[in-house]
Amino acid sequence: xxDTPLLEMQHISKSFFGVKVLDDVPLTLxxxxxxxxxxxNGAGKSTLIKIxxxxxxxxxxxxxxxxxxxxxxxxxxxxxxxxxxxxxELHYAPDxxxxxxxxxxxxxxxxxxxxxxxxxxKEARRFTTESLKLLxxxxxxxxxxxxxxxxERQIVEIVKSxxxxxxIIVMDExxxxxxxxxxxxxxxxxxxLRCQNVAIIYISHRLDEIFRVAQRLMxxxxxxxxxxxxxxxxxxxxxxxxxxxxxIEERIPSSAxxxxxxxxxxxxSGLTKQGAFEDIGFTxxxxxxxxxxxxxxxxxxxLTRAIFGAEKADRGIIRVEGRAYTIAHPQEGKNAGxxxxxxxxKVNGLVLGLSVRKNVTLSNxxxxxxxxxxxxxxxxxxxxxxxxxxxxxxxxxxxxxxxxLSGGNQQKVILARWLEANVxxxxxxxxxxxxxxxxxxxxxxxxxxxxxxxxxILIVSSDIQEILSISHRILTIYKGRLTGEFSRAEASxxxxxxxxxxxxx
Amino acid sequence: xxxxxxxxxxxxxxxxxxxxxALVIMLVLIMLLMSQASNLFLTPRNLTNLLMDTTTVGxxxxxxxxxxxSRGLDLSxxxxxxxxxxxxxxxxxxxxxxAGAVVAIGAGGLIGLxxxxxxxxxxxxxxxTTLGMLSMLRGLAFVLSDGLTIPVFDLTGQRMDxxxxxxxxxxxxxxxxxxxxxxxxxxFLIGLIVLRxxxxxxxxxxxxxxxxxxxLAGLSVKRYRMTAYILSGISAALAGILLTARLYAADPRAxxxxxxxxxxxxxxxxxxxxxxxxxxxxTLLGVLxxxxxxxxxxxxxxxTEMQNIAQGLVLMLAVAIDQVRQGRVMFxxxxxxxxxQRKSTG
Numbered sequence: 091x092x093d094t095p096l097l098e099m100q101h102i103s104k105s106f107f108g109v110k111v112l113d114d115v116p117l118t119l120x121x122x123x124x125x126x127x128x129x130x131n132g133a134g135k136s137t138l139i140k141i142x143x144x145x146x147x148x149x150x151x152x153x154x155x156x157x158x159x160x161x162x163x164x165x166x167x168x169x170x171x172x173x174x175x176x177x178x179e180l181h182y183a184p185d186x187x188x189x190x191x192x193x194x195x196x197x198x199x200x201x202x203x204x205x206x207x208x209x210x211x212k213e214a215r216r217f218t219t220e221s222l223k224l225l226x227x228x229x230x231x232x233x234x235x236x237x238x239x240x241x242e243r244q245i246v247e248i249v250k251s252x253x254x255x256x257x258i259i260v261m262d263e264x265x266x267x268x269x270x271x272x273x274x275x276x277x278x279x280x281x282x283l284r285c286q287n288v289a290i291i292y293i294s295h296r297l298d299e300i301f302r303v304a305q306r307l308m309x310x311x312x313x314x315x316x317x318x319x320x321x322x323x324x325x326x327x328x329x330x331x332x333x334x335x336x337x338i339e340e341r342i343p344s345s346a347x348x349x350x351x352x353x354x355x356x357x358x359s360g361l362t363k364q365g366a367f368e369d370i371g372f373t374x375x376x377x378x379x380x381x382x383x384x385x386x387x388x389x390x391x392x393l394t395r396a397i398f399g400a401e402k403a404d405r406g407i408i409r410v411e412g413r414a415y416t417i418a419h420p421q422e423g424k425n426a427g428x429x430x431x432x433x434x435x436k437v438n439g440l441v442l443g444l445s446v447r448k449n450v451t452l453s454n455x456x457x458x459x460x461x462x463x464x465x466x467x468x469x470x471x472x473x474x475x476x477x478x479x480x481x482x483x484x485x486x487x488x489x490x491x492x493x494x495l496s497g498g499n500q501q502k503v504i505l506a507r508w509l510e511a512n513v514x515x516x517x518x519x520x521x522x523x524x525x526x527x528x529x530x531x532x533x534x535x536x537x538x539x540x541x542x543x544x545x546x547i548l549i550v551s552s553d554i555q556e557i558l559s560i561s562h563r564i565l566t567i568y569k570g571r572l573t574g575e576f577s578r579a580e581a582s583x584x585x586x587x588x589x590x591x592x593x594x595x
Numbered sequence: 596x597x598x599x600x601x602x603x604x605x606x607x608x609x610x611x612x613x614x615x616x617a618l619v620i621m622l623v624l625i626m627l628l629m630s631q632a633s634n635l636f637l638t639p640r641n642l643t644n645l646l647m648d649t650t651t652v653g654x655x656x657x658x659x660x661x662x663x664x665s666r667g668l669d670l671s672x673x674x675x676x677x678x679x680x681x682x683x684x685x686x687x688x689x690x691x692x693x694a695g696a697v698v699a700i701g702a703g704g705l706i707g708l709x710x711x712x713x714x715x716x717x718x719x720x721x722x723x724t725t726l727g728m729l730s731m732l733r734g735l736a737f738v739l740s741d742g743l744t745i746p747v748f749d750l751t752g753q754r755m756d757x758x759x760x761x762x763x764x765x766x767x768x769x770x771x772x773x774x775x776x777x778x779x780x781x782x783f784l785i786g787l788i789v790l791r792x793x794x795x796x797x798x799x800x801x802x803x804x805x806x807x808x809x810x811l812a813g814l815s816v817k818r819y820r821m822t823a824y825i826l827s828g829i830s831a832a833l834a835g836i837l838l839t840a841r842l843y844a845a846d847p848r849a850x851x852x853x854x855x856x857x858x859x860x861x862x863x864x865x866x867x868x869x870x871x872x873x874x875x876x877x878t879l880l881g882v883l884x885x886x887x888x889x890x891x892x893x894x895x896x897x898x899t900e901m902q903n904i905a906q907g908l909v910l911m912l913a914v915a916i917d918q919v920r921q922g923r924v925m926f927x928x929x930x931x932x933x934x935x936q937r938k939s940t941g
Contacts, residue, residue, distance in 0.1 A: 439808055440808055
């Protein structure tokens with residue numbers, strides 16, 4: 091490690107509306123290292139990063155690059171200093187080609203006096219192919235962004251930020267949508283960048299990644315600097331404690347032995363949708379948590395959507411508590427007693443502008459409405475009940491728009507909604523994406539309690555740790571087909587990964 | 596963090612109140628200005644006229660607000676009103692005025708049904724759908740009337756009672772207030788209650804706020820949407836009937852540009868073009884503000900053309916305010932300050 095830091099941020103403070111979100115935070119980054127930036131949602135990570143990128147202005151503090159103070163007042167300043175951001179949400183033009191997205195603003199021009207009015211497509215193509223080779227991928231430069239998978243889009247985004255002279259790269263949850271092999275590939279690239287003395291600030295909720303990729307880590311909590319350590323000096327448990335501020339025990343899923351004698355809640359057989367999934371059959375008993383593990387793009391989301399009716403299956407039978415239903419619309423799924431928590435709750439799960447109360451009761455007005463009118467007292471009562479049951483933490487009361495809740499609490503609001511709708515089966519897609527470590531354990535506990543009370547729960551996740559720590563039984567899916575079934579005792583990371591990669595069980 | 600959230604929350608809850616207050620101030624200012632410009636403005640007679648003139652816009656605006664809260668839009672309302680008036684004009688001799696009125700209401704509902712079907716089931720953009728409907732209905736109105744104004748009064752002197760009763764729709768008063776004004780205010784009140792405390796109102800907000808989430812929550816989004824369009828069509832028919840009664844005539848050119856006035860009033864009143872928020876207090880104030888503005892201009896003998904220009908300006912202003920409110924407008928003092936900084940440092 092070099093002696094002079096590439097980047098120093100000193101005594102950074104920032105307040106919004108008179109409230110300190112960053113309080114005297116330091117950050118030091120050396121050339122050729124990966125510094126992991128950790129903290130729960132709201133700890134101030136993104137504010138710090140946005141100050142570095144010039145999106146926000148710091149109230150106090152200095153930023154030094156190679157020992158010299160610099161002024162970063164807007165993103166352009168940061169870009170000129172070689173600071174690059176790779177955000178969680180991708181910014182791209184879906185109807186333009188890969189090369190156009192990659193070279194946006196700097197498409198090569200033809201030679202000659204009039205040439206500057208014309209784009210040199212040949213050169214653009216060559217450049218794109220070569221840049222993509224950096225990440226060891228072959229995406230046709232002419233393909234439209236729209237037609238790529240999420241993963242491929244992200245790769246293009248990463249390549250884009252690399253292709254311009256970069257000294258500091260900030261990666262905000264870059265692996266959220268990547269499969270394990272792709273994560274490996276990304277880490278190889280990170281390694282290569284390190285060798286070129288590029289410094290990387292790496293933000294992720296996945297702790298195992300931190301230990302693989304970072305040399306040092308820095309933890310923020312409630313806007314304050316908690317610790318900066320070398321990665322080999324801390325254990326995962328210590329790290330979580332630093333982040334959360336209290337001890338969190340390793341999860342061992344509760345036993346579901348009693349579920350064996352329970353009646354079947356959901357039975358799916360022969361469910362097929364051309365091009366998405368084929369001949370899917372399984373059962374879930376009351377009180378059971380069934381996990382489906384698959385790498386992203388294995389058809390698992392189409393499957394769950396079809397079970398709920400958000401997508402139409404070509405054929406197959408869905409039985410809820412023994413009764414067969416035709417489910418072609420979410421309403422029919424709901425009426426059959428199935429609740430559905432979509433992958434991206436902000437986009438698809440909640441009406442963010444409506445209050446907690448209105449979101450909690452959104453799926454079942456039957457008991458709350460008399461002659462078209464809400465019985466407001468009763469509605470409040472029901473909402474209060476679920477807020478207490480699920481320990482939803484709201485600053486303020488149930489009239490606060492859901493927008494202002496944290497990810498974990500938003501997730502609980504969706505759970506509450508389906509419980510209020512009195513469903514028998516709950517289907518969850520990636521239930522803890524973007525949820526803090528602390529809130530995550532909390533959600534697992536809640537799900538387990540719900541199962542104990544007789545709810546059948548289906549969880550689809552690409553997070554193997556999540557699947558292993560909560561499921562009573564695990565299925566693997568690969569290319570739209572179920573490839574394995576494991577009891578808790580049989581399941582291991584290796585076996586699941588092998589089955590989910592099509593290796594059989 | 597907590598105090599910050601609480602601040603946001605409080606800010607948000609008072610926003611509605613603030614906006615309504617801002618609108619009241621705007622209304623008062625316009626009225627002050629207009630009363631300075633003309634001493635006729637504040638006379639009871641002119642104020643009644645002003646209110647009567649707003650009824651067409653007001654009645655339609657109630658249902659346009661509901662529609663726009665659910666992220667819909669109906670540009671065909673004015674054309675529908677004129678078309679429904681022509682229906683009455685054409686049917687007055689053969690079937691009688693009341694039968695004509697009933698058919699008009701039915702036609703309004705059907706127009707809304709077609710709009711709604713095209714938008715929700717065929718998936719055509721509401722702007723285009725209702726723009727097409729606008730064009731068709733104006734065309735139909737001209738065809739059915741041969742492009743002429745159809746007088747709606749008793750030419751033969753044999754059906755005096757029927758015609759008088761029909762004219763009463765517009766001229767009758769209760770407690771000194773003309774029926775159309777009462778009808779408009781009544782609809783605002785009903786709409787207010789519907790939006791506030793019924794499941795229908797809740798559904799409109801939810802659908803406009805996040806359609807996909809509403810579908811995935813198991814709401815019958817399409818049905819609610821359809822209903823909103825049908826109600827919009829019916830409100831246009833009602834406005835058309837009252838207009839016909841008031842003018843003693845059915846004019847294929849009736850209610851010119853009223854669809855724009857309606858949208859201006861609704862957006863000015865705080866209903867977002869992107870759906871999910873809005874309230875009828877605001878819309879009522881928006882209707883009154885535009886009514887006062889146009890009435891005042893008329894008193895100054897400002898030409899219709901100039902009035903159109905003024906109205907277009909207000910529409911753009913209202914939409915711009917909506918954009919700022921949605922936080923979509925990014926430029927601001929910060930950008931300017933940084934620009935100056937950059938210029939001065941080199």
